[in-house]
Amino acid sequence: LGRPLSKLLFAGSEDEIRETMNAQPAIMVVSLACHRAMEDELDFDTMPHPSYLAGHSLGEYTALAVSGVLDLKDTARLVEERGRLMQEACNQSSGTMAAILGLDQMTLEEICRETGTYVSNVNTVEQIVISGERISVAQALDLALARGAHKVIPLRVGGAFHSVLMEPAREGLLEAVRSLTFRDAEVPIVANLTGVPLTRGKDIQKELIAQICGCVQWKQSVDYMINSGVSQFIEIGPGRALCGMVKRIDRSAHVTSISDMESITRLRMN
Numbered sequence: 001l002g003r004p005l006s007k008l009l010f011a012g013s014e015d016e017i018r019e020t021m022n023a024q025p026a027i028m029v030v031s032l033a034c035h036r037a038m039e040d041e042l043d044f045d046t047m048p049h050p051s052y053l054a055g056h057s058l059g060e061y062t063a064l065a066v067s068g069v070l071d072l073k074d075t076a077r078l079v080e081e082r083g084r085l086m087q088e089a090c091n092q093s094s095g096t097m098a099a100i101l102g103l104d105q106m107t108l109e110e111i112c113r114e115t116g117t118y119v120s121n122v123n124t125v126e127q128i129v130i131s132g133e134r135i136s137v138a139q140a141l142d143l144a145l146a147r148g149a150h151k152v153i154p155l156r157v158g159g160a161f162h163s164v165l166m167e168p169a170r171e172g173l174l175e176a177v178r179s180l181t182f183r184d185a186e187v188p189i190v191a192n193l194t195g196v197p198l199t200r201g202k203d204i205q206k207e208l209i210a211q212i213c214g215c216v217q218w219k220q221s222v223d224y225m226i227n228s229g230v231s232q233f234i235e236i237g238p239g240r241a242l243c244g245m246v247k248r249i250d251r252s253a254h255v256t257s258i259s260d261m262e263s264i265t266r267l268r269m270n
Helices: 005-011 014-018 020-041 059-066 072-091 105-115 134-146 164-178 201-211 218-227 241-249 261-269
Strands: 095-101 118-122 127-133 151-154 232-236 254-258
Touching: 005 014, 005 020, 014 020, 020 059, 020 072, 020 232, 020 254, 020 261, 059 072, 059 201, 072 164, 095 134, 105 118, 105 127, 105 134, 118 218, 127 134, 127 164, 134 151, 164 201, 218 241, 232 241, 241 254, 254 261
Parallel strands: 232 254
Antiparallel strands: 095 127, 095 151, 118 127
8 A cells, every 4th residue: 555554553543543544444454354364263164154245335345355356455455545535525525424223214314305414324224324414414313313213323434425425536436446357256245235246346346336425235235145044144353333233133143253363263162
């Protein structure tokens, strides 16, 4: 990337790491480091052999590298460019995001139409994220509470991701994606926008370009995998947010988080 990302990861301030152009490559590289550590530490029998890969927003790019669609170098450069383009888009508007708990999607879509905001992530039945201009999001949160939401949570993010406010980044991402050779996926990638698996490199390119302004259909993606017979989900990378979402979608699903050597050791022992 032409800069020491490790210095940012190990010595950077929280404010630095939260900047979109830094956060995206940082999360991607930590996730891939966790996966590489799994490969190094586990033998063939204990190393998971997935039926599908899926990533929430940025995580979809990590899935590209794991599935052999892009090599590490091209994945890193693409994520760096995505982060830069989205940071520029953030600087052009006062966008933000918020999670709404306990309100159905139809009601929330109506609120978004009334306030000029956007549904950005459908994470579970109970948790949906909206985005938009800060004033518009604040209005939407007031309406959501008035119409029965259990809780609203403003998110500490750099902008209104997965909405039309990211449109300024789309053209640059299109150019970056088209400059790379996308191979067919070795493991199907369940797409954010449609919740169905993709394997052809050309289809994955289209998904990434549309995803930057489109809604992440995480519940739909998890439902597809469960309905296809998947019962075990392994979240690789920092945090346990996706494990929590999967359990809320299906309590019977078995979830595991891999974020450090300790968790890899537990996986090997199990």
